[in-house]
Amino acid sequence: MNLLDSLRWRYATKKMNGLAIPQDQVDKIIEAAYLAPTSSGLQPFRIIEVTNSDLKEKIKAIAFDQSQITDSSHLLIFAAWDNYTTERINGVFRHTALERGMPEDTLADYKNKLITSYTPRDARDNFEHTARQAYIGLGTAIAAAAELRIDATPMEGFEAADLDTLLGLPEKGLKSVTILALGYRDEANDWLVGMKKVRTPKDEFLIRLN
Numbered sequence: 698m699n700l701l702d703s704l705r706w707r708y709a710t711k712k713m714n715g716l717a718i719p720q721d722q723v724d725k726i727i728e729a730a731y732l733a734p735t736s737s738g739l740q741p742f743r744i745i746e747v748t749n750s751d752l753k754e755k756i757k758a759i760a761f762d763q764s765q766i767t768d769s770s771h772l773l774i775f776a777a778w779d780n781y782t783t784e785r786i787n788g789v790f791r792h793t794a795l796e797r798g799m800p801e802d803t804l805a806d807y808k809n810k811l812i813t814s815y816t817p818r819d820a821r822d823n824f825e826h827t828a829r830q831a832y833i834g835l836g837t838a839i840a841a842a843a844e845l846r847i848d849a850t851p852m853e854g855f856e857a858a859d860l861d862t863l864l865g866l867p868e869k870g871l872k873s874v875t876i877l878a879l880g881y882r883d884e885a886n887d888w889l890v891g892m893k894k895v896r897t898p899k900d901e902f903l904i905r906l907n
């Protein structure tokens with residue numbers, strides 16, 4: 698299975714070499730995240746692509762100076778809805794009905810159930826849920842990058858509130874969740890490149906109840 702080979706090839710690259718990835722390759726990685734499943738198909742997250750060097754420098758300063766931020770070719774910032782609102786949920790269902798050429802009220806009962814169960818909840822609980830959907834996109838993007846033999850470092854090591862302000866995310870109703878740095882490994886200078894991939898023993902990881 699090619700996917701397993703790709704997942705064995707990939708690792709959380711610590712040192713990238715600064716070379717640029719062709720945009721069409723990055724677009725494929727974004728497409729994979731775009732096609733990822735989400736709860737009720739709400740797709741409650743966005744991807745912000747960053748290539749600008751000055752902006753990367755500013756992000757690095759609030760990401761514990763991690764070198765992948767500036768040595769990457771592209772940064773994909775996964776940012777999730779800060780809350781579920783009636784307007785947002787209505788918007789997704791309206792769009793789906795339009796795309797499928799169906800009457801707008803086809804899924805009204807299901808939609809209304811979501812609105813009545815999500816919108817009264819605390820915004821923090823809803824953000825936890827939207828962020829979980831963003832991680833599905835992140836995982837799918839990581840696998841897609843590996844298939845293309847593009848290195849990728851998923852990153853949570855940054856000051857999320859500072860990044861939100863820097864990127865103007867509150868005005869968009871978004872909060873940053875995670876960053877995916879995309880680039881090419883610097884084989885000579887990456888301490889992790891030759892290290893064994895270590896995982897929890899499989900008989901602990903997999904609980905079979907047959």
Ligand SMILES: Cc1cc2nc3c(=O)[nH]c(=O)nc-3n(C[C@H](O)[C@H](O)[C@H](O)COP(=O)(O)O)c2cc1C
Nearest residue numbers: 707708709710711763850851852853854855875894
């Ligand atoms: C959500 C998430 C956040 C992470 N944050 C960072 C980070 O800020 N910096 C970093 O160098 N690695 C980060 N990592 C990489 C993990 O440490 C790494 O994936 C893990 O140790 C497994 O190793 P592997 O990815 O090389 O197989 C993160 C991974 C994930 C999934």
